Amino acid sequence: MTTILDLRISRRCFLASTSAATAVALVAPRKLFAQDDGLVQTARRTAAASTITVQKLRGNVSVLMGAGGNIAVLTGRDGKLLIDAGFAGARPKITDALASISSDPTKHLINTHWHFDHTDGNEWLHSAGAAILAQTNTRKHLSTTTRVEGWNFTFAPSPAGAIPTDVFDDERILKLNGTTIALKHYAPAHTDSDISVHFTDADIFHVADTFWNGYYPFIDYSTGGSIDGMIRATEANLARVTDTMIVIPGHGAVADKSQLAFYRDLLVSTREKVAALKKQGKTLGEIVAAKPTAATDAKWGNGFRSPRDFIGDVFLGV
Ligand SMILES: [Zn+2]
Numbered sequence: 290m291t292t293i294l295d296l297r298i299s300r301r302c303f304l305a306s307t308s309a310a311t312a313v314a315l316v317a318p319r320k321l322f323a324q325d326d327g328l329v330q331t332a333r334r335t336a337a338a339s340t341i342t343v344q345k346l347r348g349n350v351s352v353l354m355g356a357g358g359n360i361a362v363l364t365g366r367d368g369k370l371l372i373d374a375g376f377a378g379a380r381p382k383i384t385d386a387l388a389s390i391s392s393d394p395t396k397h398l399i400n401t402h403w404h405f406d407h408t409d410g411n412e413w414l415h416s417a418g419a420a421i422l423a424q425t426n427t428r429k430h431l432s433t434t435t436r437v438e439g440w441n442f443t444f445a446p447s448p449a450g451a452i453p454t455d456v457f458d459d460e461r462i463l464k465l466n467g468t469t470i471a472l473k474h475y476a477p478a479h480t481d482s483d484i485s486v487h488f489t490d491a492d493i494f495h496v497a498d499t500f501w502n503g504y505y506p507f508i509d510y511s512t513g514g515s516i517d518g519m520i521r522a523t524e525a526n527l528a529r530v531t532d533t534m535i536v537i538p539g540h541g542a543v544a545d546k547s548q549l550a551f552y553r554d555l556l557v558s559t560r561e562k563v564a565a566l567k568k569q570g571k572t573l574g575e576i577v578a579a580k581p582t583a584a585t586d587a588k589w590g591n592g593f594r595s596p597r598d599f600i601g602d603v604f605l606g607v
Contacts, residue, residue: 336378336409341386344543346535348491349466353386355379357406358539361495362387363488365466368396371419372486372495372537374410383410395419397465399472400453401497401539402482403430403512405444411451422461423453424474426482430512437511439602475499478522479506479539481513485526495537496526502541502548504592505582505599506556508606516560516606523553540593555585563600564607573604 341355353360356375360383363370369391375383387395398414400423401407408431411421431447463470471487479498486495498506499522508514527549530536536544562581571579577597582590590596 336376337381339376339379339382341379341382343386343389345390346491346493346537346543348468348488348493350488350491350493351390352537352543353383354542356383357409358401358404358498359495359537359541359543361486361488361493361537362390363466363468363470364391364393365468366393367465368418369393370397370399370465370470371395371414372399373401373407373497374398374414376406377409377413380410380413397422399423399484399486400427401484401486401495402480403427403435404480404498404509407498407539408447408451411453412448415450420455421451421453422455422457422463422472424482424484425456425458426480426513428453428456430480430482435512437509439507439509439511475522475525476518477513477515478518479514480509483522487529491535492531492533493535493537494526494530496522496539496549498539499523499526500536500538500541500544500549500552501593502538502544502552503589504541505589505594505596506540506602507594507598508602510602510605516556516603520553520556520560523549523556527553555582555589559599559603560607563603567604567607573601576600576604 339355341353343351343353345351349364351362353362356379358373358375360375361372369387395414395417396419398419398421400421415421431452433446434443436443459474461472468488468490471489473485475483483497483499485497499519506519508516508519530546530549532546534546536549538544559582563576566576566579577600582596582600586596
């Protein structure tokens with residue numbers, strides 16, 4: 290039996306859990322995890338073996354996909370800026386991917402929120418020369434013991450080198466590599482630490498884990514998230530997005546306005562259905578059995594979060 294004490298391991302070791310399927314579901318499609326020899330080992334092996342793709346977007350912005358959350362990269366004479374750090378175990382592959390884009394050293398790292406699939410690589414990137422910037426609550430959660438009920442896991446404080454050294458509350462404007470980067474804190478949505486990153490010249494909008502494109506999202510109620518917060522953040526994203534803007538989700542393929550609108554409709558319709566059934570007195574099990582997300586389950590429910598996981602997250606907030 291795994292105890293809470295056992296779970297308090299370093300983020301570098303990723304995590305342990307009484308429910309391997311629940312926790313590793315975040316990392317990659319479930320089918321990759323059929324072989325379960327312990328969650329830590331499984332997660333390490335998976336991160337190290339992950340396939341990272343590099344997608345050039347516009348201007349001097351690219352995105353790395355496959356090492357945890359999506360990682361945006363801005364290159365130039367001021368050194369590379371990374372938006373999120375991915376898994377520590379993917380360091381060799383991330384290093385190769387970064388080198389394939391340009392020879393600029395990595396000087397800057399911004400975390401879109403505190404979750405480990407976006408911050409696990411903070412320590413090695415800091416040791417490689419990156420200063421870390423984030424919203425105040427990201428530093429708070431990384432600095433302290435933080436429980437995530439939805440993953441049945443308690444994170445120990447991160448090592449000193451992984452802690453952001455520069456934080457902001459609401460907004461920050463940066464000028465790097467000849468371009469402007471606008472950071473904005475969302476009201477609590479996926480967590481209480483989420484920010485968006487707008488590369489204003491290339492008009493690329495990284496909306497972090499407020500948007501999961503093609504996968505049911507995880508909603509972290511333990512650190513301030515909620516379905517209503519996710520919907521509000523998505524409405525705010527839609528109010529800003531234009532027909533020509535490139536949208537980077539926290540997970541899933543690079544998107545545009547129409548895909549963001551589809552996701553908004555999915556969140557809203559699922560909330561309405563689950564709330565109505567809950568109001569009738571239905572249990573979570575009965576609501577899952579009623580298949581309120583049947584139309585999208587085949588496409589959206591086979592990856593990071595199952596239909597049951599997603600419906601459970603919505604159920605908690607209505
Ligand atoms: Zn997240």
